[in-house]
Amino acid sequence: MKALTWNGVNDLSVERVPDPQINNRQDAIVEVRLSSVCGSDLHLLGGYMPAMERGDVLGHEFLGDIVEVGADVRKRSVGERVVVCSFFGCGQCWYCQNDLWSLCDNANTNPGLTELTYGQPLGACFGYSHALGGNAGSHAEYIRVPYADHGAFPVPEGVSDRAAVFASDAAPTGWMGADLGGVKSGDVVAVWGCGGVGQMAARAAMLLGAERVIAIDRFPERLAMTAEHVGCETIDYTQTDVGGELLERSGGRGPDVCIEAVGMEAHTDGPVNLYDKAKQQLRLESDRPSALREAIYHCRKGGTVFCLGVFGGLIDKFPMGALLNKGLTLRGAQQMGQNYIPMLLDRIAAGDLKTDHLMTHPMSLDEGPKGYDMFKNKKDGCVRAVLKP
Template sequence: MGACFGYSHALGGLAGSHAEYIRVPFADHGSFPVPDGLDDDLAAVFASDAGPTGWMGADLGGVGPGDVVAVWGAGGVGQVAARASVLLGAERVIVIDRIPERLRQAREYMGVETLDYTGTDVGAELRERTGGRGPDVCIEAVGMEAHSPGPEYAYDQIKQQLRLQSDRPTALREAIYACRKGGSVFCLGVFAGVVDKFPLGAMMNKGLTFRGAQQHGQRYIPALLDRIAGGDLPTRHLATHPMTLDEGPRGYEMFKRKQDGCVRPVFQF
């Protein structure tokens, strides 16, 4: 699929980018100018990762006019996927998460509905909101470290710690079960290897279209920079904790532990 910074020799062998200087191979192809009308670096930086990843999920997931879309995960990627679904014509967009500040951002900045999965049965609630059918498009934006209040979370954690699986597919399973017959499921969350109890039978018998990918930066970044500059795609609010590079360890700890309302730390120097 190409190369990614910090993804080991499996994807190009390029060093990570959280440093004062990085080597950018083929920079004339992989770097893009920020539009003159966009003078906020904290807004523009999200066109590098969360923006194109989220937009790709809605685009390649097949979101169209009149669709009902459910997005698992209200981080930066999930919020952009939700906003992209709105801009692509979805009639209703529902974002699922458990972190209050993320859910609040999705409502206030992206203009979508939210659902706290710790307080309800997600599948039943989605059927209720869709007249019993389920969403037309389900976008999984959580990935290999998915959380759940149910027993499947303990099961997945034990299997992962025993090296019997590499990832926890809790949210992805839920998306497949929730999607309407003949619908579309797109996997945006990062997965590294193998998972257990993947509901292949449900996916096949329901006639689902299933896709997944790492973000296609060259395809999406230029247009997203223009959308951010034009105000269609809000991203500045995602940078809840601007920090210096020296504060990197603290920023990562805050992000991991979900402390102080941290959605995304952004390192500046």
């Protein structure tokens, strides 16, 4: 079959790779309908995430049709159109039983690197390096889905492929940030980043009852899209003082909940951006945390900061003093979509949650390298390139 493969830093190509096979009795094989690029993929392209190997198939946000199931698959069947959660879990370990799906003890068959790096092994994701299991990704004609009963969810009739594909990763990631960030009725919420995940986090905060939601970015087309399709307030951080704006819009206190949806390659104005880029390129720090720093500085005293953006290692000049002395709660997680995807599909079907606008650039699988170039370099207003095999 054809698949989009990683061949080195910023080097992608469409190649012929072996068709996936049922390896375990709980597997399913899915014929991919749509597979979206994601901001976290850019960390792989740039060489910032370890354990990538030449020929690895990328992609983790997708939907498709089940064409084969293993002998122990009970809930899913051949012919179903399904959205698949990007992080998958066994459903049986302590973490899965406690709805901490991305921390599954059994899904990652190659846990050694994350155990060494983080002190304990992490879970498994599609197409996201051998540190997270070495699983082939979704930018392909077919994909093997482990633990299909726990990670593949049928798409309701009437929900388009274009809308449903983002229930795989962007929508549940964003919703998790608002949910685990503790957003409640009457809150003021600030979201750093107006990409797919940031927009979904902002919309989730609104649906959870926030009184005001403010999304922060620098790209005019993303700010305009967020205002139009999400319906929240926006701030262009290149045109105004973000801290002052947030104080003014929150009665002088600062946001109750700050959600960072940018990650390890964040941008900011001023010399600190040059400092972080230089240290990252020299590998003196692995991640650029400017958006996370801002979220901590601008959150109200006693508030909560939730980190949705992907970070891989170490950051410099972390404002621990602000975190401690302001009495903040800091949380973060890889997405646990099993807790949210069925609900999100119902909300999409009901019209409460709009996702299809994120698909700005539909493309064929053969155009995958072009799609990632447009996405990475923000060409032609690209928010998400979505590949169709």
